[in-house]
Amino acid sequence: IIEAHLSNVPLIVCTADRPPHLRDISAPQTIDQTKMFGDAVRWFHDPGVPTESTSETWRALASRVFISTLGARPGPVHLNLPFDEPLFGEPLALPEARDHEWSLRVRGNNWSESDIKLFSQSCSGKTGVFVAGKGTPAALLQLAEQLGWPIFADPRSGLRREHPNVIIAFDPILRAERFVSVANPEVIVHVGEAPASKVLSQWMRKSHAPVLHLGESETVVDPLHRVAISFVGNLGEFCALAAAGAHSCDAEWLTRWKKADVVASNVIETWVAQHWSEISVSHTVSRALLAGSQCVVSSSMPIRDLEWFGGAMTDVVVHSNRGANGIDGVVSTAVGVALGSGATTFLLIGDIACIHDSNGMWDMKRRDVDVRIVVTNNDGGAIFSFLPQAREVDAEVFEKIYGTPHGVSFASLAHAHGIKYCAVTSVQELDAACQELGPILIEARFERSADVAQHEDLNAAVIRALEEATA
Numbered sequence: 001i002i003e004a005h006l007s008n009v010p011l012i013v014c015t016a017d018r019p020p021h022l023r024d025i026s027a028p029q030t031i032d033q034t035k036m037f038g039d040a041v042r043w044f045h046d047p048g049v050p051t052e053s054t055s056e057t058w059r060a061l062a063s064r065v066f067i068s069t070l071g072a073r074p075g076p077v078h079l080n081l082p083f084d085e086p087l088f089g090e091p092l093a094l095p096e097a098r099d100h101e102w103s104l105r106v107r108g109n110n111w112s113e114s115d116i117k118l119f120s121q122s123c124s125g126k127t128g129v130f131v132a133g134k135g136t137p138a139a140l141l142q143l144a145e146q147l148g149w150p151i152f153a154d155p156r157s158g159l160r161r162e163h164p165n166v167i168i169a170f171d172p173i174l175r176a177e178r179f180v181s182v183a184n185p186e187v188i189v190h191v192g193e194a195p196a197s198k199v200l201s202q203w204m205r206k207s208h209a210p211v212l213h214l215g216e217s218e219t220v221v222d223p224l225h226r227v228a229i230s231f232v233g234n235l236g237e238f239c240a241l242a243a244a245g246a247h248s249c250d251a252e253w254l255t256r257w258k259k260a261d262v263v264a265s266n267v268i269e270t271w272v273a274q275h276w277s278e279i280s281v282s283h284t285v286s287r288a289l290l291a292g293s294q295c296v297v298s299s300s301m302p303i304r305d306l307e308w309f310g311g312a313m314t315d316v317v318v319h320s321n322r323g324a325n326g327i328d329g330v331v332s333t334a335v336g337v338a339l340g341s342g343a344t345t346f347l348l349i350g351d352i353a354c355i356h357d358s359n360g361m362w363d364m365k366r367r368d369v370d371v372r373i374v375v376t377n378n379d380g381g382a383i384f385s386f387l388p389q390a391r392e393v394d395a396e397v398f399e400k401i402y403g404t405p406h407g408v409s410f411a412s413l414a415h416a417h418g419i420k421y422c423a424v425t426s427v428q429e430l431d432a433a434c435q436e437l438g439p440i441l442i443e444a445r446f447e448r449s450a451d452v453a454q455h456e457d458l459n460a461a462v463i464r465a466l467e468e469a470t471a
Contacts, residue, residue: 006323331360
């Protein structure tokens with residue numbers, strides 16, 4: 001519910017409850033469920049115990065719930081439904097249907113000429129970059145072409161593809177200080193939700209360029225407190241209108257970024273082919289994704305490795321619970337995506353997150369969902385090794401509090417839930433396993449102690465190559 005709240009995901013939450021007269025008298029299995037989710041829901045309602053006299057309101061109530069969850073700011077709605085005994089019997093008749101809408105809310109969403117003019121004055125003819133997060137329309141490609149701007153495409157943006165304006169390896173590129181020092185934009189336009197890359201955030205914070213934000217909802221997306229102008233509404237329409245009047249900057253601006261992307265991407269491809277690592281897993285999975293498939297990526301290292309070192313992912317929808325950035329419920333999210341889309345669904349997940357929601361694998365076989373779970377198992381929380389605590393805390397204390405080794409057998413976990421299991425030890429084995437029909441759990445085991453050094457080694461290789469290419 002918190003994730004849906006922060007990610008603007010429409011969600012109808014129906015909670016069954018004991019009747020009101022049993023509250024506050026120590027009746028068994030009775031708690032106060034009134035507004036139990038606080039401000040995390042768009043609307044809360046308790047219609048009381050159902051009776052025949054109130055049945056005529058049920059369709060109208062259902063309509064309001066539906067509209068409220070899909071409003072100007074989509075999100076969860078909580079409907080608390082108390083029932084009195086007996087809890088069985090014949091259901092009451094529903095009220096008659098209408099031959100017109102029960103409830104309809106119309107929201108105007110037209111962009112004015114002054115809106116487009118303001119954007120054009122801020123961007124046309126200037127060097128700039130688009131930072132594309134979740135919620136970015138495909139029409140941004142056309143706008144980027146007209147402006148001559150690169151797009152830093154987060155995996156969830158849907159734009160991480162082979163395209164003249166798309167920069168895939170933006171994170172390792174932004175670590176190359178010499179290159180970045182001569183590639184300062186005059187404008188930064190952030191579209192949709194915030195990417196996971198801390199390096200990108202630091203680069204945006206240090207930049208003196210004004211930041212504009214384009215979003216579909218009223219949700220404020222400004223974690224850096226840098227946004228000067230926000231445009232809210234239908235972004236596909238906005239991009240099309242803005243592209244019509246846009247003027248390109250110097251072509252050398254985009255060429256510089258594309259050359260850097262080619263250099264960085266080639267280094268990553270070569271490094272992955274020569275090193276079996278957690279980086280290799282994310283990169284290989286990104287390359288193995290089938291056209292038309294879905295990909296769910298867990299928070300912590302999987303989403304970062306995919307953003308930093310993943311390849312192009314054309315015609316693939318990428319999901320990640322980045323509202324609260326939690327690691328709970330990720331397996332269940334993948335099952336839900338598979339059931340809802342009917343498509344092959346890949347799940348890229350770490351060992352701790354998989355253990356947190358291992359019961360999400362329950363009944364997966366009977367449901368016959370094609371979910372292909374790829375677990376990077378380093379026996380603990382690898383992301384904490386990238387933080388200052390790893391250097392400042394005693395090794396034994398760090399391992400106990402942050403490393404949290406678990407010793408779980410994922411083979412046993414898969415077998416307990418009746419799904420296929422495969423252990424992989426190379427890029428080739430992983431690529432082959434990803435072609436297996438799900439449900440399947442694919443485990444790649446690593447030594448956690450090597451992870452930081454491998455990331456540093458690859459980033460250093462990219463920086464060296466960029467310096468040589470731009471010398």
